[in-house]
Amino acid sequence: MPKALTAHLDEDDMFDLAEERSLPRRRKPVPWLRMAFLSSLAIAALAYFAREDEPDESGAPKGLTPSVLIAPAPVWKPIPASPALYALDKSLGPATAEARQHTSGGREDTLTLGTFGEARHARIALIQGFSEPARSFFVDLARRAAEAGLSVARNTQSRMVATKFGPVETAAVTLVGATEQSCQAFRFADASNNFGFHGWLCGAAAPTADDVQLACFVDRITLTNGDYSTLKALFARAERSRLEVCSPAAKTASIGVKNRP
Secondary structure, eight states: OOOHHHHHHHHHHHHHHHHHHOOOOOOOOOOHHHHHHHHHHHHHHHHHHHHHHSSSSTTSSTTSOOOOOOOOOSSSSOOOOOOOOOEOGGGGGEEEEEEEEESSSSSEEEEESSOSSSSSSSEEEESOOOOOOOHHHHHHHHHHHTTTOOEEHHHHHHEEEEETTTTEEEEEEEEESEEEEEEEEEEEEGGTTEEEEEEESSOSSSOOOOOOOHHHHTTTEEOOOOTTTHHHHHHHHHHHHOGGGGGGHHHHHHHHHHHOO
């Protein structure tokens, strides 16, 4: 009995083996074919994204919204200079006026006598309601000269000169534009009243005479618009501190001495 069972099992096993051999074998996928298919997919994806990034006729890449560049608003904006806020004494000659307003609300008025290179040329910018960053005298002068289309060729050590507003810092300088001219550069700041001025006076003579000429030039700056209470009080105080050397009587006396035989 055991032998017959064994023989039966052997026959079944042989039948199964023969049947498996008669069935068609399933082929394994070829590795290089799968790699080629994946590579084709990758190349197709790269080609698609490359076409998306190609610039169109306007120059902007496809699929990207062109960005709009907006320039920042200028710090200073020109404003009408009329009615004028300041004036220079008529004895100095006619002056042109320009005005501009800072984004902070401050105002700058520039008065100009003649043109650069003339025997009597002056430029003064008066600022109120705005405090500028602290700079050295010569750095500030170079920046101001550049705004007027000039450069600083030579300069001397700065010094203080008494004026009706108080001590004004000044220095003898040589400014260069289409021509070259010797000038007295100056600046003044009153931090408590947010007021100041800077500029230059050209065509001066000896250094000692320059100090008097500069002081008297500053003495002839007047306020013409009384709507600013702070400025009105500041100029009223300055008028009470006018220098004697700049008074009409002193000027007449100096002329008489010069003409005396």
